[in-house]
Amino acid sequence: MKQDEPIIDMITRFTGTINGLxxxxxKFTNGELVNKMLMSLSKNWNFLRMLIENTKDVNxxxxxxxxxxxxTYELKNVETKExxxxxxxxxKGALERKIALKSTNDKGSSNTNMSDEELDDLVLHVKK
Known part of the structure; x- marks a missing residue:
């Protein structure tokens, strides 16, 4: 199987090769055909291959x-990827829309009037 090849194309090539032979x-037994088909799947299909080999009698x-x-697996996999x-x-779009607050530095104001607790609350609020 070629990388990122649709399964229907692979099935068509497989069937054409088998019919030519x-x-x-x-002569091929059903078990031989199933095994050959499973062996020809790419690495992306390892999970399903192992599942079939371990739960079904391939013969x-x-x-x-x-x-x-x-x-069916390919269809579900494509939907999940989409x-x-x-x-x-x-x-990504939500992250791009975030707006940062502009800070200003007033020379006449200071934070000395705020208690440590109020300052901590303000810092936590700004971090959120």
Whole structure:
């Protein structure tokens, strides 16, 4: 599988290769096809590959069901990535909209009239 290749393209290439080999009288069991398909997945698919290998009997797992599982996983993964990308944009936009208060220094005023407790409260309020 090529990096960032849609799963439907990979399935199409896989099916074309298998059909070409079948035309030369090469026979494959369902288990062989499922194993070959799982082995050809890229590293991005390791989680799903391991899940299928550990929870299903790959010798009896239908190839069509594997295709459906892969396509569903890709669809959900794309939706999750899109939501994450949108939320990152929203956070970035919110950070860009923050406005800092401008400080001024009046020579005539001083903080000596404030108690330490009032000054601490003011500092905490400004930090928020």
């Amino acid at each position: 079948k035309s030369f009288d090469r 009896t797992y239908p190839l069509e069901e594997l295709y459906r599982t892969l396509m 939501k994450t990308r949108k939320s990152k944009k929203e956070i």
